[in-house]
Amino acid sequence: MSNILTFPSPAKLNLFLYITGKRSDGYHELQTLFQFLDFGDDIHFEITQESQIELLDQLDSVPAEQNLIYKAAKLLQQHTACTLGAKIGITKRLPMGGGVGGGSSNAATTLVVLNQLWNTQLSLETLAEIGLKLGADVPIFVRGHAAFAEGVGEKLTFCNPPEKWFVVLKPNVSISTALIFSQPTLPRNTPKRELSELLSINWENDCEKVVRDQYSEVEELLAWLVQYAPFRLTGTGACVFAEFESEEDACQVFAKKPDNIQGFVAKGQNVSPLHQKLNLFP
Ligand SMILES: C[C@](O)(CO)[C@H](O)COP(=O)(O)OP(=O)(O)OC[C@H]1O[C@@H](n2ccc(N)nc2=O)[C@H](O)[C@@H]1O
Numbered sequence: 330m331s332n333i334l335t336f337p338s339p340a341k342l343n344l345f346l347y348i349t350g351k352r353s354d355g356y357h358e359l360q361t362l363f364q365f366l367d368f369g370d371d372i373h374f375e376i377t378q379e380s381q382i383e384l385l386d387q388l389d390s391v392p393a394e395q396n397l398i399y400k401a402a403k404l405l406q407q408h409t410a411c412t413l414g415a416k417i418g419i420t421k422r423l424p425m426g427g428g429v430g431g432g433s434s435n436a437a438t439t440l441v442v443l444n445q446l447w448n449t450q451l452s453l454e455t456l457a458e459i460g461l462k463l464g465a466d467v468p469i470f471v472r473g474h475a476a477f478a479e480g481v482g483e484k485l486t487f488c489n490p491p492e493k494w495f496v497v498l499k500p501n502v503s504i505s506t507a508l509i510f511s512q513p514t515l516p517r518n519t520p521k522r523e524l525s526e527l528l529s530i531n532w533e534n535d536c537e538k539v540v541r542d543q544y545s546e547v548e549e550l551l552a553w554l555v556q557y558a559p560f561r562l563t564g565t566g567a568c569v570f571a572e573f574e575s576e577e578d579a580c581q582v583f584a585k586k587p588d589n590i591q592g593f594v595a596k597g598q599n600v601s602p603l604h605q606k607l608n609l610f611p
């Protein structure tokens with residue numbers, strides 16, 4: 330590949346996640362706080378004159394046409410009648426099915442970057458609408474600013490939670506979002522609260538109990554971690570995280586993790602690293 334341009338596709342955390350209802354189409358109404366991390370995948374783009382979208386790297390168990398990068402590029406072509414194409418590579422670092430939003434972030438980076446490189450000139454609002462067809466978390470990654478989300482995750486209010494240091498750990502299990510949302514015992518009636526109230530309470534995740542009950546890998550890891558710091562779940566799992574005031578404090582706890590558990594230390598970012606790199610001001 331020549332003329333390759335590389336862009337970040339960051340992770341997100343759900344600093345809190347409450348389920349406040351279920352819609353008639355089966356989707357759940359949430360109140361959740363999203364923040365990005367300065368850690369994630371990298372996506373590499375080379376623009377071509379032919380309209381073909383070619384993925385240069387395969388993901389385990391994801392056929393190329395199902396890859397959200399491919400789907401995002403195709404959707405953008407359809408919405409704009411753009412005749413250019415792209416060769417796209419990925420350096421994957423984010424665990425799949427981890428609750429850190431890797432697939433959604435990959436889709437959003439593809440939409441935002443190709444919109445620039447193809448000069449298709451859609452607004453971030455329009456790209457977010459297109460992105461919602463690919464997943465509930467794509468709009469937040471397209472908009473690129475930490476936000477309080479309601480609805481199924483698409484009603485966003487930008488905000489600035491403190492940018493702490495985090496230890497993020499991945500229990501050795503991959504968890505399907507759809508499966509967790511289909512569990513009968515999942516709490517679905519947490520009262521809706523104002524953001525100001527939510528910002529002043531201890532943050533929790535309504536999926537945590539169901540995930541701990543169903544996945545002994547998560548239960549055992551959380552039970553062990555509690556001796557070092559209070560960890561909680563992001564998204565529907567499997568990743569768990571704890572927050573720290575400094576990188577040093579985070580690294581000290583990270584050093585104690587069991588050898589067979591993957592993870593990383595990262596800093597919270599209220600502006601997505603993608604938007605920082607592109608000088609897009611959300
Ligand atoms: C829970 C979160 O991780 C919070 O960040 C996300 O909202 C999940 O987003 P995602 O992984 O992009 O999920 P999607 O691919 O949109 O949805 C997967 C499945 O989860 C269920 N789902 C998802 C989001 C939501 N608000 N309610 C749901 O009931 C639906 O059955 C859906 O078919």
Ligand SMILES: Nc1ncnc2c1ncn2[C@@H]1O[C@H](COP(=O)(O)OP(=O)(O)OP(=O)(O)O)[C@@H](O)[C@H]1O
Pocket residue numbers: 388390391395396397398424425426427428429430431432433434435436466504506564565566567
């Ligand atoms: N480019 C991609 N990267 C990761 N997963 C992808 C990609 N394209 C399709 N997928 C599929 O999407 C599924 C969910 O992946 P993802 O990494 O977004 O999970 P997640 O971190 O649990 O997301 P969320 O936090 O939004 O629930 C994967 O198991 C995989 O089958």
